[in-house]
């Protein structure tokens with residue numbers, strides 16, 4: 022029986038995780054759940070899964086949750102704020118920690134799980150984008166096992182030879198092929214992109230996800246963040262990572278070997294597959310996902326990404342090649358720009374412009390300590406906010 026903490030339990034990944042856990046009450050129990058401010062969402066999860074601890078990042082929401090839990094006679098203890106999130110991630114009863122908070126806000130809680138030597142099921146790609154070197158180094162030092170939940174990285178993990186992640190070259194790997202659907206605007210006329218709305222951007226053709234990652238998929242910044250994520254997870258130089266547009270989202274990614282073999286992982290686009298894979302690894306368990314019907318899929322298409330349509334992808338490749346603080350700056354500016362777009366303060370096409378200008382304004386440095394990176398994250402957010410103010 023494994024105890025599980027779900028960081029970000031009220032989100033898209035959090036809900037899918039609890040769905041898989043609920044199918045295996047003999048294997049898993051919930052140790053702790055966390056959310057930002059969704060009291061009613063986490064309350065019903067507490068009623069169902071009876072965790073020891075529930076955390077609200079927002080203190081006021083935490084007080085409301087405590088009252089609602091005690092009214093209902095549910096004995097879950099409530100903690101608040103970053104300290105509470107870090108505590109939930111490191112609880113002795115949590116064997117596995119699902120890191121599914123969105124954005125850089127998920128970094129410190131995920132790092133807390135790493136430092137406690139947990140099996141960390143990592144959905145929160147931004148943690149690696151901001152602080153990949155520190156994160157992976159701490160995982161090695163503390164014996165934490167980091168398993169990728171992002172569907173592409175989970176697919177790559179499944180296609181790599183078993184055993185310790187070492188040098189890719191020594192393992193005969195030539196390239197990692199990350200697939201991307203191209204999002205809702207793959208074929209939208211370029212001149213129409215500046216007037217697309219948040220709800221159009223969030224209407225992903227194949228996946229149902231949180232709003233931030235949905236916008237990232239529409240700009241393809243998501244794939245850019247995933248290139249950086251793959252770099253840290255698999256020790257892959259950016260030159261060894263190729264992005265392949267594949268609109269059906271049936272192949273979740275591929276690994277090419279020096280002998281010409283290309284291994285792919287396929288399945289219906291449903292995050293419960295990678296979640297179940299990482300929960301049970303190296304075993305396999307049922308996830309609730311339907312069998313892939315290849316006759317219905319009928320056809321698999323592949324295209325090269327269009328750099329004019331998706332400038333964010335190029336910006337991310339440049340950031341990882343520049344190294345140092347560049348990916349943290351890219352991520353921070355993107356989070357601010359996406360939030361402004363969702364608030365209808367800037368246009369869709371302004372997202373890439375804000376990220377680009379923030380990167381130009383902040384010189385890249387080698388400061389790669391956690392504190393240095395968090396400082397740069399704050400600074401980049403400030404610059405991006407100013408750039409946005411000038412646009413509205």
Ligand code: NAD
Pocket residue numbers: 028029030031032033034035055056057058059078120121122123124126144145146147170171172228229230231232233234292
């Ligand atoms: P979501 O917006 O649906 O959920 C986010 C969760 O994080 C919620 O529980 C929310 O309460 C919590 N949260 C938000 N801000 C917080 C803060 N400041 N402090 C503490 N908690 C906070 O997001 P999602 O789509 O589930 O994505 C979660 C992560 O997983 C992201 O990093 C995303 O890139 C990654 N991911 C998601 C999918 C997907 O299919 N949804 C696929 C691959 C990777």
Ligand code: MG
Pocket residue numbers: 171172173247
């Ligand atoms: Mg992905």
